[in-house]
Each structure stands twice: as structure tokens, then as C-alpha cells.
Amino acid sequence: MVKEIERYNIPIVHMATITTISESVGANRIVPTVAIPHPVGNPALKPEDEKLMRKAMVKRAVDALATEISEATHFD
Amino acid sequence: MSKEFKVLYYVNQFFGQVGGEDKAGMKPEFHKDKIGPALGFENQLKGEGKVAGTIICGDNYFNENKEESLSYILNLVKQEAPDVFVAGPAFNAGRYGVACAEICRAIAEELNIPVVTGMYKENPGLEICQHVAYVVSTSDSAGGMRKALPLMAAITSKIAQGIELGSPEEEGYIPRGMRKTIIVDKRGSLRAVEMLVKRLKGEEFATEMPMPVFDMVTPAPAIQDLSKATIALCTSGGIVPAGNPDHIQSASAQKWGKYDISQRSALNAPDYYTTHGGYDPVYANEIPDRVAPLDILKELEKEGYIGKVYEFFYTTTGTGTSVSNSVKFGTEIGAELKAAGVDGVILTST
Numbered sequence A: 001m002v003k004e005i006e007r008y009n010i011p012i013v014h015m016a017t018i019t020t021i022s023e024s025v026g027a028n029r030i031v032p033t034v035a036i037p038h039p040v041g042n043p044a045l046k047p048e049d050e051k052l053m054r055k056a057m058v059k060r061a062v063d064a065l066a067t068e069i070s071e072a073t074h075f076d
Numbered sequence B: 001m002s003k004e005f006k007v008l009y010y011v012n013q014f015f016g017q018v019g020g021e022d023k024a025g026m027k028p029e030f031h032k033d034k035i036g037p038a039l040g041f042e043n044q045l046k047g048e049g050k051v052a053g054t055i056i057c058g059d060n061y062f063n064e065n066k067e068e069s070l071s072y073i074l075n076l077v078k079q080e081a082p083d084v085f086v087a088g089p090a091f092n093a094g095r096y097g098v099a100c101a102e103i104c105r106a107i108a109e110e111l112n113i114p115v116v117t118g119m120y121k122e123n124p125g126l127e128i129c130q131h132v133a134y135v136v137s138t139s140d141s142a143g144g145m146r147k148a149l150p151l152m153a154a155i156t157s158k159i160a161q162g163i164e165l166g167s168p169e170e171e172g173y174i175p176r177g178m179r180k181t182i183i184v185d186k187r188g189s190l191r192a193v194e195m196l197v198k199r200l201k202g203e204e205f206a207t208e209m210p211m212p213v214f215d216m217v218t219p220a221p222a223i224q225d226l227s228k229a230t231i232a233l234c235t236s237g238g239i240v241p242a243g244n245p246d247h248i249q250s251a252s253a254q255k256w257g258k259y260d261i262s263q264r265s266a267l268n269a270p271d272y273y274t275t276h277g278g279y280d281p282v283y284a285n286e287i288p289d290r291v292a293p294l295d296i297l298k299e300l301e302k303e304g305y306i307g308k309v310y311e312f313f314y315t316t317t318g319t320g321t322s323v324s325n326s327v328k329f330g331t332e333i334g335a336e337l338k339a340a341g342v343d344g345v346i347l348t349s350t
Helices: A003-008 A019-024 A048-064 B036-046 B061-062 B066-080 B094-111 B125-129 B143-161 B188-200 B282-286 B293-304 B323-339
Strands: A012-016 A029-032 B006-013 B029-031 B049-057 B085-088 B113-120 B134-137 B229-233 B239-241 B257-260 B272-274 B308-313 B344-347
Touching: A003 A012, A003 B323, A003 B344, A012 A019, A012 A048, A019 A029, A029 A048, A048 B293, A048 B344, B006 B036, B006 B066, B006 B094, B006 B143, B006 B272, B029 B257, B036 B049, B036 B143, B049 B061, B049 B066, B049 B143, B061 B066, B066 B094, B085 B094, B085 B143, B094 B113, B094 B125, B113 B125, B113 B143, B134 B143, B229 B293, B239 B257, B272 B282
Parallel strands: A012 A029, A012 B344, B006 B049, B006 B085, B085 B113, B113 B134, B229 B308, B229 B344
Antiparallel strands: B029 B049, B239 B272, B257 B308
């Protein structure tokens, strides 16, 4: 899906935990995430800390969309 | 085997010796005869089997009247009840390849009759029938006929007589993507070490588990001004509105959904949950934003860090979903996002 959407020349960032899969399916902008069942969450944290963490992560993803790259790049 | 086995054969107007492009509109016809490659093919069966008839159809006619052509051919094959159905080879001819492939697939899936064909590896028909047909790997032009027919005939003979086929490399057909359990002398650890040693020495080695080859897409240019950009949210984590109104499958998804989130500030429970059957849903069901972080995107929108969150979010289930469906979903979703003028996409996966 990532690759087919990017084929329309729209930048796309893949937020995923198993980043080897992101790479093998052809994602170019990759933000590694926390865990498979809660990629952008962490139930072990206090709710306010969890939200701060999620915000930092999503911000990183948004920033990745504004970053020029020439090959598959991890933003971590 | 005392009795000769029976083969039915399919060719297009050209190989059926009716004519060239001017005859590509001909309807399917059945001849109780061996025509074109069917003749050479039968010779290769060495008296073990015979070709009982040849179906000829124009390439354009088939592709423009697929349902009708298929139903005619399926009926005929049902009546004739061959042991094996053979089509082509189509080499790199696109329309002919697709016709051979559609026919083979329908016969294999609906009539449960084994099918054999031949194609060049880039023929668009290959993808359609590869999983159900034995497709002999041919050259890209009819010059490869002499090589293709004996391979197709040998595979046909074995299938018809219940003889187990060898590997794709031994038999000359294109791998069907299946794995077979076989007994070998050396255990796995030994084979792995031997392979590693060969690799370290720079010697040739053959993997037992070839990885699929994925084509790559050039990275799209970066967004110049985030504060004016429209960002869309997608997920393969199966987050759906409560009740899963579009019945998105919990595994091996056949479809995707899109939901209006323009009035929402988060994807919170109990309005949303996950239908994904491939991970422990407890954390996602507590706070669906842990999988599809609409809450943060809306915050970033409010702060002016990004221009806008696109009014729909897109979702499907990634587990067990075929590559071909994923490609289809991505193509369809991408077309919508492009038309809507979306500047960037965040796709989360579990």
C-alpha cells in the first residue's frame, strides 16, 4: 500500500515496528514504532507521558514528510 | 497405463491457422482435430495420450467478451472431459497470454481439471494463472516453440498418469509459489552451515527459500511547507468504527474502508475499535489512537504545525492480506488521495 500510494508522487511515511518489512515492501520514509499491538502507544506509561511520546513520534513522522530523501531512510 | 489419456487444446486465431490480426475478432470454435501447436504437442506425447480437439478463439474476441467466451469453453471442456487441458504457449503475447491464463484458471478452479500452458516470464497472463497452472517458461517469441512443446508435453504426461512432478527447475515450469515437504539426507543445520561456508568462500550456492522480489518506488519529493499541507491518515491495523459497518475482514482483507473524521478529535473507544485478527487487540481497543494517531494529528492541526488533517481516514487489515490485494488497495486509495490534493500520508502498521 505504501509503495502504491507513493507511486502517485505523494510522500508517505510508514510507521511500523517491524521495519525490515517496511523496507522489503518498499517504504522510503520509515519511523520505527513501539510494539506491534500498539505502534504509537505504550500502555506501560502514565497516560500523559504516553501522549507526549505519541506526539513526539507523530511529529517525527510529519517532519519526515518534509524531509528530502533519495533512498529508504529511517527517522528514529 | 493401457489407455491413452485425453487432452483438449486451446490456441488463438493465429496459431489456429485462421488468420492474423484481421481475424482477432473470431468467436471461439471447436474442432475435433489437432491444429497448429496441438499437432506438434501430440507427437511429443509419444503415443501415451492424444489431443481430442482444438479450441480456437480470436484474441480480441476473448478479451472483449470474456464471460461469454469462458462459458462456451467451460461447457465444451465439461462435455469433453479431458484428463488435462493445455493452452498456448503464448510466449510474450499479452492478449493471447491473458486468454490462456483466464481459461486455465477457470478450468482448474471450476472443473478441477489440471491445466498446462507456456509463457514468457513477463507475460501479463502469468500472474493470473500461476497459482493453479503449470506454466512452462518459454522465450518471448514463437521461436521458442520447439523448446516449449516437449516440456509442456512431458508435464502433461506425468500429470495424466499420476506421476509426481519434479521441481520447477527440473521440469521447466515457473514456480507456483508452493512449498513442498521433502525428505533429504542432510538435516537443516548442516545444509545451512554448508551454504554459509560456500557463501563465505564466494562460491555459488542455491537458497532453499528464495525471497520475493519487490520493485521499488522513488521517494516522492518532500512537503515544502507543513503548515499549509493536508495530511491523510491510513492504517493497516484494522481500526474501524464500532460495529465495523463495512465488514472489513479480520484477516486476509478483501477491502478497505474510509471514514469521515473531520468532526472528530480522536479515534477513541468505544466509537472505534480494531477488527484486526493478527495481534492482541486489548491495547488498541482501549485507545485506538495507539494504532491510528488521529488525536495527535488533530493537535498538530490546531497548533498550526500542519495545515489540515484530510477529512477521511483509510483503513484495512494487514494480516494475511495478499500482495495483489495490497497493491490494489494502495492504488485505489492513492488515486483518491491524489484527486483530493492530499500533500502527505501517514500509514501505520501493526
